[in-house]
Amino acid sequence: MVATLTKLNRRDFLRSGLVFGAGAAGLAAGYAAVPDVFARAVYAGKQGGVVNDKVLVMIQLAGGNDGLQTVMPLKDATYRDLRPQLSKSVDQALPISDEVGLNANLKGINTLYQQGKVAIVQGVGYPKPSFSHFDSIRVWETADPDRRQQDGWLGKTIAKNYDSAGHPLVGCACGSTEIPGALRDLEATLTVVNSQQSFKFNGGDDMDKAMGALYTGTPGIYGALFDTAVTTARDTIAQLKTSASGYTPKAQYSDNAKLVYSSKNQLAAALQLAAELIVTGTGVKVLHVTLGGFDTHYTQQQRHDDLMGYLDSAISSFYQDLAGHGMSDRVLIATWSEFGRRPRENASAGTDHGTAAPVFLIGDTVKGGLHGEMPSLAKLDTGGNLGYKVDFRSVYQEILETHLAVDAKEVFAQSFEPISVLKSSALATR
Template sequence: MSVTRRDFLAAGLVSAASGVIVPPILAKGVFAAGIDGIHNNRVLVVLQLAGGNDGLNTVVPYADPAYVTARPTVGVKPDSVLHLDSNVGLNPALKGLKSLYDGGQVAIVQGVGYDKPTYSHFENLYVWEYADPARAQTDGWLGKLLGAQLDSQGHPLAGCALGEVSTPPELRASKAAVSVIQSAQSYTVRGGAARAALAPTLYRNTPGIYGALFDQALSTAESGMKTLASGAATYKPAAQYVAQGATPAANSLGSALQLTAQMIVTEPSVKICHVVISGFDTHQDEAARQTALLAEVDTAVSAFMQDLGAHGQADRVVLMTWSEFGRRVSENGSRGTDHGAAAPLFIVGKPVKGGLYGEQPSLTSTIDGGNLKFTVDFRSVYQTLIRDWLQGDPTAVLGASYPELPLINTA
């Protein structure tokens, strides 16, 4: 059966059943070799806890009587908390992160949010993804940073979404080239070897400006696939991302972070990586559900940091967690919690100046009938990472300046 250019255009150039895309056909063109045009060798990994992670059961205000009163069934028992100080501690599922915290490699920013919050998943996702509580921006904050400042050549692997099937909104921007890679094995021409062999002829025989654009897209895709295949052949993980003897599931956070480590170790142009773990919308049975999710996060992030260290890459990488909102102070009638506002986030890595930042919000002086007041604007965290870690211009991304936090070791 013959294959035409129309077949390719209808199906898309690169993908597989597991889901992969490459930069759009109007990307900047054939990228420079090596790391030409890359701002520096620093990498930011963004880990999304999708659904609205319960911050009060993650960084637990165990010494506050109001916590025990508000959460008689879903609250973490004070005697099981991993103490950070005399007031707050980590969920007992986060033993690996506690070890990293004790080693000075975890900063916990408390009470992160913004003024006049929304409690809709879709609206609040937009706020965080576009760094805009007014929800008027059209370019994601990471995409804007990547395309305008960090990657002047449009490298196909400078911005990556790992273990995902579509471009995260925060990486979408008119100037950003982003690759979405669910697995190293699936990053190939859609349709298998036959179409891969035909692609150069079909794409490069198109006349005029569209032929040039197709040629650029194909060259970008071919280079990205070659790089990823080469990295997969040479990279060996130096940590257990899952239980001993098990293989990471295709859709697990461990699998996504192992692929992220491979990208960082083998591809010098990588600048921003995005991974996601879903399931944090815990309206029911929160104790069991959130504990399992946090345990998965703990195992995967701990292994990721160990892996980077073993490969000599730990000085290059900072990881940030975020979730669209926290949860209400009081539990609901289904042994869960409902949509809230402010919550903590984690900044993890060897370059991080560890410790507690911000202020734990009051559990009794609340807003909107029982939600936490924010004490740190989320854009302060973004600004700190843009300026102090990635050495970019935060005002050009955020549209204004925000107070910074001393999260990064600058010495």
């Protein structure tokens, strides 16, 4: 029995055991008990994969991005009352409608907006919101406000639609060290790349082989996870080798922004890596990058404006680069953040954890303009927070169905009120 177990089913079984909290002893004993049906089910899920040439890039704004300083109310007197200090910068905002304007530092995104390449969904949130970073991040990652799901929505999408075991870059995090929760799934192979050039064994092919030998059939509760990680690393190296040449950036990326606030995520560098992976045909499908530092409880103005500028310059370069390579019609960029911030500013000239906020979708295939609805500042809930107008899962559903042309219901096990923010894709085939 043991000898017939494949790497895949052992790994999946063990990872599920770890995630669901089975005891170590039970796991060890369970090794021999992995049923063949399990293995077959894992493989079967990969069959009939979807073919289209679209790529999704999710940008996480970690810490809770202040929606009201991102898409700013231009004329709302309540806004000025609630935010005597922060509202001052509204005079510099870049108007995109009679009612709202973009943060003054979103100049590049404003240009794209004027070209119809930016869809902004306002008032995105979920019922009974959590104010904990970790819980709310998990809600957005798993698409489950009840926090019962373990797998990430992107990971599930990959597991159900793509043969990631053979193509380790299908789901990839750029510029981080661990797999973000949104990509995590027991049945998906995922990789994390910090740099295309340095992603290799310093000991060369011999070390590559030695690692392959050391990590085969590794015992213990982490054995399968180790083996999978090393196999994925080796597969990724092999795949990157075949595609490492041929990328010349067609935009200037700057990751030298001086951020005064906590942030260690070099968004521009990560997006340049994403562009490289896309342009060189590594088979990437779903990419995830993170920009941190949005938890602006204190002297928010400068910090948040800096972050906006940084986001703007990174996205503008990324779009320009993709357009230069003729790929901007294939790539959809979408932002997400665990929550917006409290409308009333605090005494530290910052803002505390809040609720609904806008989501940006950027690319050639978006229906440019404002979608959803700005929640009323005059009708805050008992905690002083905004009510949400669009369930974030409606946006996810639209991304999956219209951009990636996959069955969103299979991922979420339910349907949400549709929101049409993307042009339907003629290229998608199932």
